[in-house]
Amino acid sequence: MRIGVQLPEVERVVRWPELKSMAAAAEAAGLDSIWVGDHLLYRHPDEVVGPWEAWTVLAGLAAVTDTVAIGPLVAALPFHNPALLAKQVAAVQEISGGRLIFGVGAGWNQTEFAAFGLPYSRRVDRFADSMGVIRRLLAGETVTHRSEFVTLEECVIRPRSRFGVPPIIVGSNRPRMLSLTLPWVDGWNTWFRSFGNDVDRLRKLAAAIDRACVQAGRDPATLEKSAALLMQFGPARATSRGDNPWRGTPQELAERLGEVEALGIGHVQLVLDPITLESIEAAAAVVGAFQSR
Numbered sequence: 001m002r003i004g005v006q007l008p009e010v011e012r013v014v015r016w017p018e019l020k021s022m023a024a025a026a027e028a029a030g031l032d033s034i035w036v037g038d039h040l041l042y043r044h045p046d047e048v049v050g051p052w053e054a055w056t057v058l059a060g061l062a063a064v065t066d067t068v069a070i071g072p073l074v075a076a077l078p079f080h081n082p083a084l085l086a087k088q089v090a091a092v093q094e095i096s097g098g099r100l101i102f103g104v105g106a107g108w109n110q111t112e113f114a115a116f117g118l119p120y121s122r123r124v125d126r127f128a129d130s131m132g133v134i135r136r137l138l139a140g141e142t143v144t145h146r147s148e149f150v151t152l153e154e155c156v157i158r159p160r161s162r163f164g165v166p167p168i169i170v171g172s173n174r175p176r177m178l179s180l181t182l183p184w185v186d187g188w189n190t191w192f193r194s195f196g197n198d199v200d201r202l203r204k205l206a207a208a209i210d211r212a213c214v215q216a217g218r219d220p221a222t223l224e225k226s227a228a229l230l231m232q233f234g235p236a237r238a239t240s241r242g243d244n245p246w247r248g249t250p251q252e253l254a255e256r257l258g259e260v261e262a263l264g265i266g267h268v269q270l271v272l273d274p275i276t277l278e279s280i281e282a283a284a285a286v287v288g289a290f291q292s293r
Contacts, residue, residue: 001261003268003287004033006073006228007057008275010042010049016060018277019052023061025277026068029284030291033069033101034061035269038076040112050112055088062096070096073228073269074103074171074189078113078123082130083155086137090161098163103189104131104181105171125149128180135184138165169226173205175212182209182216187224192271197230197244199259206263226267227260233282234274245273250282254289 005026008014023034038054054072061070093100106127113120129149136143142156169187173194188209195201210220232245272279
């Protein structure tokens with residue numbers, strides 16, 4: 001099972017030098033992947049917060065790392081013009097030397113859609129239309145496309161990345177999204193809140209995804225499953241009541257990761273609370289304990 005880490009989003013303001021240091025620490029520690037959220041804005045009762053733009057950060061991470069996979073967890077397709085997003089995907093795939101994992105979803109936070117003037121209605125329809133265009137463009141096709149949502153005239157991605165089309169994973173548990181994507185995606189991802197950060201509930205969710213694969217005419221064994229897991233090191237900073245963070249010694253946490261691996265999960269993204277260099281070092285100890293079992 002591969003193990004990655006999610007970089008800070010809106011837990012606190014983190015400047016590029018610290019993000020760069022966190023990425024270097026994660027890579028040096030032997031983690032397999034580094035992830036960023038694709039969000040724009042959150043409104044809380046006492047403050048308004050937002051992360052850095054995801055694809056700009058991914059390009060930076062691609063340039064300052066050498067071995068780790070990188071990706072959005074996940075890119076909200078309705079935020080983006082699909083042709084321009086395909087162009088960004090190709091560029092980051094090239095800069096990273098083929099280390100991009102292209103996570104995709106339909107978005108959910110109505111506040112940021114409204115704030116940035118993006119249509120919130122019919123997000124899954126927009127996702128389906130955009131994803132079809134993006135896949136064709138990344139495959140090298142010249143695309144003319146006219147629909148309710150997207151109009152392209154002989155669009156083509158030039159130059160194409162030398163490293164081909166990145167693997168695509170879908171971040172959703174909803175039946176329609178699964179029916180649209182499971183026939184062809186490389187992987188599936190779920191966020192820790194969707195299963196209460198609980199292994200037993202993740203087991204049930206993974207079984208449901210297997211059944212959805214069968215319904216979509218796909219062998220479940222051909223789909224890589226991944227899950228974000230919340231781990232807490234030291235005083236809590238970002239968790240909410242009911243998030244059920246994992247705590248314990250490196251050996252105890254490694255055993256829990258082993259339980260996740262036994263479910264057939266091939267990749268996990270650690271969401272650390274607090275998300276600091278010290279927490280990444282603590283997570284590295286967990287990864288070391290997991291690998292040496």
